Amino acid sequence: MALTKTTKLQAVNTLLSNIGQAPTITLDTTNPQVSMAERVLDEVSNDVQAEGWVFNSEPGYPFHPDKETEYINIPDSVLRIDAPRGVMLDVVVRNQRLYDRIVHTDKWKCSQYLDVIWNLPWDDIPESCKQYILIRAANLFAMRATGSTEVAQYSEREEANARAALMEYETQQGDYSIFSNGQGMNPLRSYQPLDTLWRF
Numbered sequence: 001m002a003l004t005k006t007t008k009l010q011a012v013n014t015l016l017s018n019i020g021q022a023p024t025i026t027l028d029t030t031n032p033q034v035s036m037a038e039r040v041l042d043e044v045s046n047d048v049q050a051e052g053w054v055f056n057s058e059p060g061y062p063f064h065p066d067k068e069t070e071y072i073n074i075p076d077s078v079l080r081i082d083a084p085r086g087v088m089l090d091v092v093v094r095n096q097r098l099y100d101r102i103v104h105t106d107k108w109k110c111s112q113y114l115d116v117i118w119n120l121p122w123d124d125i126p127e128s129c130k131q132y133i134l135i136r137a138a139n140l141f142a143m144r145a146t147g148s149t150e151v152a153q154y155s156e157r158e159e160a161n162a163r164a165a166l167m168e169y170e171t172q173q174g175d176y177s178i179f180s181n182g183q184g185m186n187p188l189r190s191y192q193p194l195d196t197l198w199r200f
Contacts (some may be wrong), residue, residue: 006130008122011137012037015172018138018154019145037141046124050079052117053128054174060084061116063098065108072098072108080117089180130170133161148193 013023024034027196049056063072067184074081074093090101091114098114099106122130129165135154140189 004135005123005127008038008041010121011041011130011134014134015041015141017137018142023151033145040141040144041122041133041137045125045133045141046079046119048133048136049119050117052080053129053170055117055124055129055195056120058118062112062113063148070107070109072112074098077119079119082115084113084115097120123191126140126169128162128165132159132166134163135159151183 009024012027012034016023016033021033024031025039027034029035046155063074065072074094074096078093080094081091083091088102089112091112092099094106097106098108098112101106101190125133137156139154139159
């Protein structure tokens with residue numbers, strides 16, 4: 001039998017069942033417990049994805065300035081953004097726009113290629129990451145909904161195992177090694193005499 005991916009509705013129902021609440025058939029509801037469960041799930045998903053994983057990281061992503069305002073508007077789905085290593089650029093996001101901390105401006109004449117960490121929607125998250133988010137969210141929701149730390153149904157070992165499964169996915173998909181990063185580039189430079197010897 002084929003395994004199906006965990007939907008957001010299923011995840012919310014897991015959070016509800018964790019405190020003995022009946023499942024819901026839709027997320028579009030005025031039930032405060034359902035709304036709270038969905039908010040907690042989104043909160044934990046945001047926190048986990050902000051760590052930066054191979055599935056939501058994108059190096060050298062192009063951002064183009066508006067032709068009239070010269071602003072580079074940053075989407076809400078961007079969790080972190082930074083200039084690639086070795087590029088003389090110090091950028092942050094201010095007022096939802098890309099800001100240069102060195103030149104002190106948010107005006108840009110040309111496109112910028114930056115390393116981005118995205119906040120992906122639930123359906124685009126790998127299953128191993130969903131399970132880790134689900135376990136963390138279930139315990140957090142249980143504590144918030146009941147006000148007790150004794151209601152958590154998932155143990156520290158279960159959370160650690162879910163984290164380990166996510167890390168296994170990360171290392172397999174990232175193709176990391178001591179000789180190259182996930183983009184196939186070698187971050188280590190071997191010794192070369194010209195680095196230390198100057199000939200006149």
